[in-house]
Amino acid sequence: MNNQIKMLFSVFFLISGITQAQSGLKIKGRVATTSNQPISQLPVTLIVPKTNAVIKIELTDSEGNYVFDNLSENEYQIQIENPSYKGFIGKVIALTIANPEIELPLVLLEASNANQLNEVVITKKKPFVENKIDRTVVNVDAFITAGGGDAMDVLEKSPGISVDQNGTITFKGKSGVQVFIDDKPTYLSGAELEAYLKSLPASTLDKIELMTNPPAKYDAAGGAGIINIVSKRSKAKGFNGNLTSRVGQGKRFQTRQGFNFNYMNNKVRIFGNIGYGENNPMNDLYIFRKFKNDDGSTKSFFHQDSDIRVKVHSVNTKIGMDYYVSEKTTIGVGLSGTLRNVNKNSDVLSDITDANSVLDSSIVAYNRQKEKFKNGGVNLNLRHDIDSLGQRITFDVDYLKYDTATRQKFNNYTYQPDNSLSNQDELKGYLPSDIAIYSFKSDYTLPFKNGSQLETGYKISYTKTDNIADYRDIINGQEIPNYNTSNHFKYDETINAAYINFNTNFKRFNIQTGLRIENTESKGHQLGNVEQTGSKFRKNYTNLFPTIYVQYKLDTIGNNSLVVNYGRRINRPYFQDLNPFVSPLDKFTFYSGNPFLNPSFTDNYELSYRYKSLFSTTLSYGYSKDDINETIEINDGIYYSRPGNIGKSQYFSWNANAQISLTQWWTANAYTEITHSRFKSKLYTEDLETSGTFWNFSMNNSFKFQKGWSAELSGTYQTDVVSSQFVLLSRSNINIGVQKKILNDKGSIKLAVNDLFYSNLNNGIIRNLQNTEANWRNKLDSRFVALTFTYSFGKSFKTKNQYDSNGAESEKNRVKV
Numbered sequence: 001m002n003n004q005i006k007m008l009f010s011v012f013f014l015i016s017g018i019t020q021a022q023s024g025l026k027i028k029g030r031v032a033t034t035s036n037q038p039i040s041q042l043p044v045t046l047i048v049p050k051t052n053a054v055i056k057i058e059l060t061d062s063e064g065n066y067v068f069d070n071l072s073e074n075e076y077q078i079q080i081e082n083p084s085y086k087g088f089i090g091k092v093i094a095l096t097i098a099n100p101e102i103e104l105p106l107v108l109l110e111a112s113n114a115n116q117l118n119e120v121v122i123t124k125k126k127p128f129v130e131n132k133i134d135r136t137v138v139n140v141d142a143f144i145t146a147g148g149g150d151a152m153d154v155l156e157k158s159p160g161i162s163v164d165q166n167g168t169i170t171f172k173g174k175s176g177v178q179v180f181i182d183d184k185p186t187y188l189s190g191a192e193l194e195a196y197l198k199s200l201p202a203s204t205l206d207k208i209e210l211m212t213n214p215p216a217k218y219d220a221a222g223g224a225g226i227i228n229i230v231s232k233r234s235k236a237k238g239f240n241g242n243l244t245s246r247v248g249q250g251k252r253f254q255t256r257q258g259f260n261f262n263y264m265n266n267k268v269r270i271f272g273n274i275g276y277g278e279n280n281p282m283n284d285l286y287i288f289r290k291f292k293n294d295d296g297s298t299k300s301f302f303h304q305d306s307d308i309r310v311k312v313h314s315v316n317t318k319i320g321m322d323y324y325v326s327e328k329t330t331i332g333v334g335l336s337g338t339l340r341n342v343n344k345n346s347d348v349l350s351d352i353t354d355a356n357s358v359l360d361s362s363i364v365a366y367n368r369q370k371e372k373f374k375n376g377g378v379n380l381n382l383r384h385d386i387d388s389l390g391q392r393i394t395f396d397v398d399y400l401k402y403d404t405a406t407r408q409k410f411n412n413y414t415y416q417p418d419n420s421l422s423n424q425d426e427l428k429g430y431l432p433s434d435i436a437i438y439s440f441k442s443d444y445t446l447p448f449k450n451g452s453q454l455e456t457g458y459k460i461s462y463t464k465t466d467n468i469a470d471y472r473d474i475i476n477g478q479e480i481p482n483y484n485t486s487n488h489f490k491y492d493e494t495i496n497a498a499y500i501n502f503n504t505n506f507k508r509f510n511i512q513t514g515l516r517i518e519n520t521e522s523k524g525h526q527l528g529n530v531e532q533t534g535s536k537f538r539k540n541y542t543n544l545f546p547t548i549y550v551q552y553k554l555d556t557i558g559n560n561s562l563v564v565n566y567g568r569r570i571n572r573p574y575f576q577d578l579n580p581f582v583s584p585l586d587k588f589t590f591y592s593g594n595p596f597l598n599p600s601f602t603d604n605y606e607l608s609y610r611y612k613s614l615f616s617t618t619l620s621y622g623y624s625k626d627d628i629n630e631t632i633e634i635n636d637g638i639y640y641s642r643p644g645n646i647g648k649s650q651y652f653s654w655n656a657n658a659q660i661s662l663t664q665w666w667t668a669n670a671y672t673e674i675t676h677s678r679f680k681s682k683l684y685t686e687d688l689e690t691s692g693t694f695w696n697f698s699m700n701n702s703f704k705f706q707k708g709w710s711a712e713l714s715g716t717y718q719t720d721v722v723s724s725q726f727v728l729l730s731r732s733n734i735n736i737g738v739q740k741k742i743l744n745d746k747g748s749i750k751l752a753v754n755d756l757f758y759s760n761l762n763n764g765i766i767r768n769l770q771n772t773e774a775n776w777r778n779k780l781d782s783r784f785v786a787l788t789f790t791y792s793f794g795k796s797f798k799t800k801n802q803y804d805s806n807g808a809e810s811e812k813n814r815v816k817v
Helices: 003-020 153-157 191-200
Strands: 025-033 043-048 051-057 066-073 074-082 085-089 093-095 102-104 107-109 129-131 136-139 160-164 169-171 178-181 205-211 227-230 238-249 252-264 268-281 281-294 299-323 329-354 361-386 392-415 422-445 453-475 479-483 487-506 509-526 535-553 560-571 584-585 589-592 599-610 616-636 638-661 666-683 686-704 709-716 720-723 727-728 729-740 745-753 762-769 772-780 784-796
Touching: 025 043, 025 093, 025 584, 051 066, 066 074, 074 160, 074 784, 085 107, 129 227, 153 160, 153 191, 252 784, 268 729, 329 584, 422 584, 560 616, 616 762, 616 772, 666 720, 686 762
Parallel strands: 025 102, 025 107, 178 227, 589 638
Antiparallel strands: 025 066, 043 051, 043 074, 074 085, 074 093, 129 136, 136 205, 160 169, 205 227, 238 252, 238 784, 252 268, 268 299, 281 299, 281 772, 299 329, 329 361, 361 392, 392 422, 422 453, 453 479, 453 487, 487 509, 509 535, 535 560, 560 599, 584 589, 599 616, 616 638, 638 666, 666 686, 686 709, 686 720, 709 729, 720 727, 727 762, 729 745, 745 784, 762 772
């Protein structure tokens, strides 16, 4: 067992020991209005006044009562902050063994006025993880090591999330997760999604919402669920914002700069952000293939070493405006855009040997790729509050455009064992891709007097894609069209959807149920060329997607609860995965789309136990039919990667998450998961039937010291993961960070070290290949030091509510750019 695992176990056992030593002391009280009406669901914060350390945050029950239990001997103080009421700070009280339970006097809160608040520094720290009936929320501000980083840094540190060597994100061991930004899908996947998330500064993010079974309001896409990344949006009047600057150094340099702003008066709110990033990732990739004869004896070996160097420059921006027509009506407009230039140089050495490892030939390749990516989006939205009880209707219109222009150049030189040049070839490629998405959505909310709520809505989206692959062989300085790899593919898709969602409370039960119906109509056209015959296809299918959540409170306060939920999901193929192009990655590796892909359907079941926001444990089961995964075929020594349908996939999983305040200055979050997966399918010439069990453990320790100092120690460990044809080998990492508040708490400096022991490696094995064994080892620039400076400015005022537009929800998640 390596040192990283020992360190994580040591901290875990230390947490267990200290938790058992807590004294079980208690503070309780009640909150009401000045007319003595109880205030329910009001956050009450318990702090230690000497250090301002937040110990717990509890919500009042229907009678306005709150209870803080399992406390140790100390001096405490309660605080209440809520926009609807004037703030309250209680007297300092001493809790001791001799005085183990204190009932505080009744707190009567006055309604707040729309007066200006001078600059206020909020010192309480958000919890790392919060549990809701239909999602788990990870608060980005809880991370120090991700400060000044990007969205991918935060995502990789979230419980249950892992990213493989291709940028594929899995959630609790399952692929097919959909990633949303502010309730809008990214329409990206794999390496393209990874690049996009790396262009989003972490300083602009508020929280990560993890939903294994999203409500019916969300699009049904995403067999493994939805990850919704929510941006920060200030609700303060006046002008305020923040600046972030980060520099990092691993094997190569990286930097990121960001600026966020918000301006609001009585009628208009203008908000936005702009970010610039420069990243220079590198890959040291080794690929091994062993080819066998039909009798199982060794035929030959293939060794490939690739030195991959990438330069990425990206700019992303978002600007929006809300106009408050009246107290009940708001009109909004939002503009967003991303520019990214990528230069990728790959120097590759491939050796082919016979069964006795005697060199047959060597191929030296110099592969160059330049990519220009542009994305723009427009959102128009309208919100109207029909009455003061919460009855509301909203409308969203979205237009999104993605343009990618990729130029490739492959130079291959073949050498004999005596180092003489026997062959030279050159191939050039130009791959433009255009994707346009149009979406309209409307949602209606109707609350009832008993606390129940009905939601219903309709959405239509239209997507149009146009992809060209123009490859040319360079022979004697002349460009000759290569019709085997050149082609033109067009794809159109229309989705109509409607949903209804209802939630209610009955005694100790909280029930939420919904039903969504979606109709999909699509058509694809491969135009072909003078040598390749064109083809067309058309599909039309309609499906129902039910969801249900039942929460039962095991006690009257609701500290202990059980939650059971079920949901049905769909994974539609990514737009480019339907494209039948055959695109070379190098002389021995090709990528191809698959126009015969079917959508996959998944049924997810979960049973959870939760104790406040401190502990949760979940049993889950998932069954998928026609799961869409990367598949590998070896044909005449050439490696073909293409998406395919895996007949049956099953997942059995258990996980637990604990948040514990160990001392006044030390809090920890521990997550562990055990998942067993099974895959069965007919795959090319082989029968695929694989299974495996993996264990994942992660921990985040936060330390808050005096005089503005804080620190973080986090780490993860994951055993081998079986995923259809692939086995992703074990990996781990340790991250450390330290932060100092400066400039009257308006600024901060953070120093972080990522992957301290350089153990977060992407290694794996490929199975079910005809007469072939294959594996890979991929070293990334994952160990680096980063220094981040953040400065916040502006004043806070009482605010109006802000509308989060969310028109185009799932289409954006299906673009490979």
